[in-house]
Amino acid sequence: MPFYPILSAPSCIGRTTLCNFPPNNWEKPSKTPKFVNITWSSGSIWNSITLDYLTYGIAKSYTLADLPTDIPQGVLPLLSLTSSPLPRLSQVLPTVSSPNQLPTWRASLELISSNASTSYQGELDPLPENASLLTFPPLLQTHSTINNFLLFLNLERSPVMRKTYLKIFRCCYTSRLLGEFSIVSNSITCISLDSLNIQANELPVFVSPNMSGVPLFFATTEGFTSMSLEHTHPPASYVIHGKRWAAQKYLKSRWISQPD
Amino acid sequence: MTSYINLFRLATWKLWQPLVAVPSSAKSVVSDLFVWRNSSIFKTYFELTSIPSLFENISPYQRHATIFIFDACGCKINEQILTIEPCMRRTLDLSYLLPNESGSCGTFAIFHSHTPDSVSTLGSFVAERGYVGYSYQSSILLSYAHGNLDAVAFQANSPVQMLGRSSLRRRSYMLQHLLTPPYYYEIAVVNPTNSSQTIRFDVLSICGRLLQTSKVSLKSRALHFFPVSPEHENLKIVLHSRLVMARPLVFRSHDSGLDVFHG
Numbered sequence: 387m388p389f390y391p392i393l394s395a396p397s398c399i400g401r402t403t404l405c406n407f408p409p410n411n412w413e414k415p416s417k418t419p420k421f422v423n424i425t426w427s428s429g430s431i432w433n434s435i436t437l438d439y440l441t442y443g444i445a446k447s448y449t450l451a452d453l454p455t456d457i458p459q460g461v462l463p464l465l466s467l468t469s470s471p472l473p474r475l476s477q478v479l480p481t482v483s484s485p486n487q488l489p490t491w492r493a494s495l496e497l498i499s500s501n502a503s504t505s506y507q508g509e510l511d512p513l514p515e516n517a518s519l520l521t522f523p524p525l526l527q528t529h530s531t532i533n534n535f536l537l538f539l540n541l542e543r544s545p546v547m548r549k550t551y552l553k554i555f556r557c558c559y560t561s562r563l564l565g566e567f568s569i570v571s572n573s574i575t576c577i578s579l580d581s582l583n584i585q586a587n588e589l590p591v592f593v594s595p596n597m598s599g600v601p602l603f604f605a606t607t608e609g610f611t612s613m614s615l616e617h618t619h620p621p622a623s624y625v626i627h628g629k630r631w632a633a634q635k636y637l638k639s640r641w642i643s644q645p646d
Numbered sequence: 647m648t649s650y651i652n653l654f655r656l657a658t659w660k661l662w663q664p665l666v667a668v669p670s671s672a673k674s675v676v677s678d679l680f681v682w683r684n685s686s687i688f689k690t691y692f693e694l695t696s697i698p699s700l701f702e703n704i705s706p707y708q709r710h711a712t713i714f715i716f717d718a719c720g721c722k723i724n725e726q727i728l729t730i731e732p733c734m735r736r737t738l739d740l741s742y743l744l745p746n747e748s749g750s751c752g753t754f755a756i757f758h759s760h761t762p763d764s765v766s767t768l769g770s771f772v773a774e775r776g777y778v779g780y781s782y783q784s785s786i787l788l789s790y791a792h793g794n795l796d797a798v799a800f801q802a803n804s805p806v807q808m809l810g811r812s813s814l815r816r817r818s819y820m821l822q823h824l825l826t827p828p829y830y831y832e833i834a835v836v837n838p839t840n841s842s843q844t845i846r847f848d849v850l851s852i853c854g855r856l857l858q859t860s861k862v863s864l865k866s867r868a869l870h871f872f873p874v875s876p877e878h879e880n881l882k883i884v885l886h887s888r889l890v891m892a893r894p895l896v897f898r899s900h901d902s903g904l905d906v907f908h909g
Contacts, residue, residue, distance in 0.1 A: 403824055407882075409909075411818035412659040414652070443854050445824045445882070488665065489893060489909075494823045502902045504789070507823060507909060522700065524693035524735045525777060529786050557700075557733035589695050589735040607787050612903040616790040619775060624697050625761075626676050626796045627668050628769025636764055637700060 388484060388509040389425065389464040390493040392450060394574055395537055395604050398613075401503075402465055403447040403494040406440040408485065415485055416469065417442045423472045424453055425480065426461040427545040427572040432479055433457075434472035437465075447494075462573045464510070464541070465493070479512050479543045499610035506615055510600065512543045515571075517598035520591070520638050522557065523618045525603040526579060528586040533606050534579040536592070540571045540599035547572050550596040554582060557589040564590065569597060595642050658815060665890050667809045669771055669799035676773040676809065677755035677800070678793030679836045681869060681895055682715070682740045683780065685750045690740040691779040691788060694756065697772050699732030701762040708759040711774075714798075714806060715743060717752040720837065720867030724748075737779075753836050753869050757800040771799070780897070782904035789906040794893055797838035798867075808866055810838025812888045819892040821909045824852070825874055825881040833872040833883060834895040837864040846886040847872045851879060871897075 393400035404422060408415035422438035435454060440446060453463060466472070472480045484491055496505035526534045538552065552569045555562040564582045569575045584590050592601060605614045622634035669676060682690040694711060698704050709731060715724040723745055730736050740754070761772040773796045779788030799807040825831050837843045842865050849858040862870045874881060885892040898905040 405822040405824075407820055407822070409820050409822050411820075412815075414655075444852065445822075445880075447824075489891065492822045504905050505898075506907045522695060524695055524737075525790055527788060532787060558731075587734055587736065589733055603790070605787060607785070612785045612787040614787055614789045616777065616792060616907075618777075619792060621700075623775050624700065624773065625765050625768075625770040626666065626773040627771060628765075630768075630770055632768050633701075633765050633770050636768075640701070 388511045389466050391510050392463045393495055393497055395497050397610050398497040398499050399449055401447050401449045401496045401498055403445055405445040407443050409489050420467040421471050423466045425464040429547050432476045432545045436471045501611045502613045504613040504615040510541050512541050513598040515542050519594040519598045520621050520641055521601050521618045522589055522591050523603055526584050527605045531608050535604045536577040536579055537602035537604050538569050538575040538599050542571050552594040555591045557591050593642050663813050663890055664811055666796045667811055671801045674799040674801045675757045675761055676771045676796045677757050677798050678775050678795055679753045679797035679838050680778050681834050682754050683751045684741050684744055687783055689781045692738040693777045694730055694736045694738055696730045696732050697758050698762050701764050704732055710759050712757045715754045716867045717749050718869050720865040753867055755798045780906050785903055789904045791906045794908045808840040811890055812839055813890050816886055816888055819885045821883050825876050827876045829898045829900050831874040832897040836869050837866055840866050843887055848884045849874055850882045
């Protein structure tokens with residue numbers, strides 16, 4: 387089973403609901419109680435604490451308020467479900483095996499304001515440190531009273547919180563670079579997108595040559611009365627069958643190596 | 647011996663039951679089977695981008711995509727060619743593409759002009775799994791959900807080919823999301839196969855007690871909404887069918903707005 391982050395975003399709290407029941411009936415699920423662990427990086431080591439114990443068939447929600455007070459503020463809290471407790475300290479991210487492949491065992495990852503909430507069914511697996519990010523999000527909402535954010539979610543096996551950059555370009559036009567932002571591994575980086583002045587008919591491209599991640603697009607009306615949250619696909623999702631990952635590699639070589 | 651039994655058991659679930667079949671023509675392009683809603687409460691938008699132009703420079707004759715719109719029973723009600731500039735975004739308002747008396751919901755597919763050579767040489771097909779935005783009541787904000795199943799293949803001058811496959815055995819899909827008061831839920835299921843499919847929809851209490859069950863027969867490309875309104879307790883749902891992956895689209899609404907996501 388992968389990890390399930392508790393998300394964060396401006397003026398919102400994150401709530402993650404874990405289910406101790408499988409998504410299907412044919413991958414032979416173990417009908418046993420499971421430990422709920424909370425894992426976070428302190429920069430040089432992974433910390434894990436057993437938070438709860440879920441009996442089979444049950445689902446339960448967790449927010450930051452449910453976590454022990456000795457977890458530092460600002461870290462990315464990662465929930466997991468395991469049949470035995472995770473080690474208290476580890477040099478690499480503990481391995482959390484998954485009994486399910488199709489579909490993946492998911493949780494409800496939610497952002498809640500005082501007036502609204504938005505969610506998606508998700509999970510987070512560790513990404514290779516030498517991976518890159520390329521995505522073409524058509525999800526920016528350009529109404530003047532809507533605020534748009536990128537929530538860049540990364541998890542790697544190493545506990546080191548390394549910093550690199552993410553560039554945002556226009557797909558078209560000669561003056562293409564719209565902005566460059568810092569992103570940090572093993573965390574959720576929030577980037578406001580409204581100052582980039584991306585027009586409704588423009589397709590942006592988000593590129594990070596040195597770090598992969600899950601790009602979540604969070605939009606909210608002023609006052610947080612309505613909210614939207616969705617992730618974009620990796621480039622491999624533009625094709626089906628055959629050598630999909632070779633197609634992704636081709637697309638990355640075409641877009642990531644381009645000059646500004 | 648036990649491992650042989652397990653292998654046999656898994657084989658009955660996996661052999662000859664791919665999630666998505668390979669299109670019969672190498673020149674096909676593929677699309678998800680998306681859900682549209684059109685009423686005084688809901689509007690639907692699709693974020694169209696030219697996927698072929700991300701792989702290669704395309705000619706002016708390739709700057710288009712074709713939309714097929716189906717009603718709730720899976721019958722085609724419109725087919726239209728849409729222009730799209732390379733590397734740009736075009737937000738389609740589905741309400742302008744629906745004929746009169748189309749009903750309040752249905753499915754649609756978007757097919758790009760071609761599969762670029764750089765993709766076809768890898769044995770792959772361009773697939774549209776893009777982003778559908780739903781507006782709810784008077785909100786200016788769209789709630790987005792991405793495509794999740796490459797369901798339909800198309801080649802010019804040929805009928806569409808459904809790529810979803812039936813399972814040898816009935817399968818259960820347990821939504822890993824708790825349905826909670828005071829939200830109103832509509833669980834949308836589409837049929838991506840070429841034949842009618844029966845779907846049983848169970849609503850369970852958190853401890854697994856069956857509270858409600860309903861059954862529907864869905865024609866190819868058709869859509870059905872199962873409504874659930876939890877009143878006093880959290881609920882779970884299970885979909886039973888011969889679909890290899892009966893992954894639903896969930897609409898969760900309340901006075902405060904709409905949340906749409908895939909199971």
